[in-house]
Amino acid sequence: MDLTILYRGPLASCDYDCPYCPFAKRRDSREQLTADREALARFAGWAADRHGDRLSLLFTPWGEGLTRSWYRRTLAELSRLPHVKRVAVQTNLSHRTAWVEHADPRTLALWTTYHPGQVGHDRFLGKCRELDARAVRYSVGVVGDPQHLEAARRMRAALPDHVYLWINAQEGRGYTDAEAEQWTALDPLFDYSRRPHASAGRPCRTGESVVSVDGEGTVRRCHFVKEPLGNLYDGSYRAALRPRPCPLAVCDCHIGYVHLESLPLYDVFAGGVLERIPQAWPERRPGGLPVVSAAAGGLPRPAS
Secondary structure, three states: OEEEEEEEOOOOOOOOOOOOOOOOOOOOOHHHHHHHHHHHHHHHHHHHOOOOOEEEEEEOOOOOOOOOHHHHHHHHHHHOOOOEEEEEEEEOOOOOOHHHHHOOOOOEEEEEEOOOOOOOHHHHHHHHHHHHHOOOEEEEEEEOOHHHHHHHHHHHHHOOOOOOEEEEOOOOOOOOHHHHHHHHOOOOOHHHHHOOEEOEOOEEOEOOOEEEEEOOOEEEEEOOEEEEEEEOOOOOOHHHOOOEEEOOOEEOOHHHHOOEOOOOHHHHOOOOOOOOOOOOOOOEOOOOOEOOOHHHOOOOOOOO
């Protein structure tokens, strides 16, 4: 069985203080960190034993996982398993990068986010160059806060052409067409993030080939639908895997709507769904801005 799992354990602490994040500068107690480490070890042990399955794993902690040694070690170990197709993690890239030398770069990938208010341009760019030197796949993202537009432009100009820079629409912000154009000049797929996607009754891969798992092993179709499908560790979830329509009115988060079958994003991100890297990236036009090419499979804009 091919199965994509989004894992989110109890870790909620972060070393950054982003004003748009409820977990900014949150500290976990020693007991909470121990519980998170034990939960991750249990999940990794389960994944290591699934020799008959093909697994793709995305770690989406509420906090910053890669400042913790157990996340770095676990990702490196999982990346070397022959039945793991991809292991990826969302990260602010504040950690040291030497650990990736212990991982298989053909399997490991990082979904990184640049927070201009929290880290200097040169420091973040230096981490990206370290990943490039170690041949690790990664994308870079920025939250579409108008205060960060110039920083995002500067980062796009400095990043290598092969690195995709995505823009997440800022939660609760409505963008005028003129504002959206500025962000789309950096990320040709920004329109997918700009507006929530109608999802009620529409087919979605979650609950069939994609699931989310929490630290206790509770399996749900995704992070946003709370109904449990069973438990990972007793195997009860397997009988619940089947095609099913989305029960929510809209889906407005990339890790959710990327799996909607009504959107073309599995084709757009073919081979890079978990790390958010488009399959056709990059094609460039003079001036350094990305260009869409239908002949290359394209980076289609969402239907209005």
